[in-house]
Amino acid sequence: MASAASPPSRRGRARVPAAQERLYQWSGQVFETLDGLAHIGRDPAGAANVYIATGDSGMGMTHGTIAAMMLCSQICDGESEWSQLYDPRRKPLKAGGEFLRENANVAAQYADWLRPGEVGSIDEVAPGSGAILRSGLSRVAVYREESGEIHACSAACPHLLGSVTWNHLEKTWDCPCHGSRFDRLGEVIAGPAHSGLRVLDPRTLR
Secondary structure (H helix, E strand, O other), X not given: OEOOOOOOXXXXXXXXXXXXXXXXXXXXXXXXXXXXXXXXXXXXXXXXXXXXXXXXXXXXXXXXXXXXXXXXXXXXXXXXXOOOOOOOOOOOXXXXXXXXXXXXXXXXXXXXXXXXXXXXXXXXXXXXEEEEEEEOOEEEEEEEOOOOOEEEEEOEOOOOOOEOEEEOOOOXXXXXXXXXXXXXXXXXXXXXOOOOOOEEOHHHHO
């Protein structure tokens, strides 16, 4: 989930005359777990000497402190009194319904491959923006620079082949299935994908 700064309010502008125009904005990703608690502890995949701290649900300051205390105890003493509570391998039974709903939503996202593109040709993509174009059986992620230069990539996320969508706020390609994110040129920004979108020659789309 992305958030962005809002323009200065009327009251704020009255109190701070210099705050008239928004020049920059921030955004962030909030990673939610099924039960609202972070995943802190030994790598659930079993890698030796690897510890993780993730799933902050917007409480990074709190979880950062907890993680420092827990991981220090686990590394130095072999255990922490909170290990079970924050165990990354836990499967909370009460969250079963949420788990099923999320996975049903993921499955529904694959229907994008059957839908038409957002534009009929690359000429319809506005400068500084991106859109999905259908090319035969494929979906293509097309971005147009402010200068007019066109970049094209396969819309298939290399993680599990979900179809990416254009995020106009952050100018990124985001996969709605598992959260992978790519910059406007297709380079991976955040996983679970480990590689970028496959680059295509835009000349083949005309």
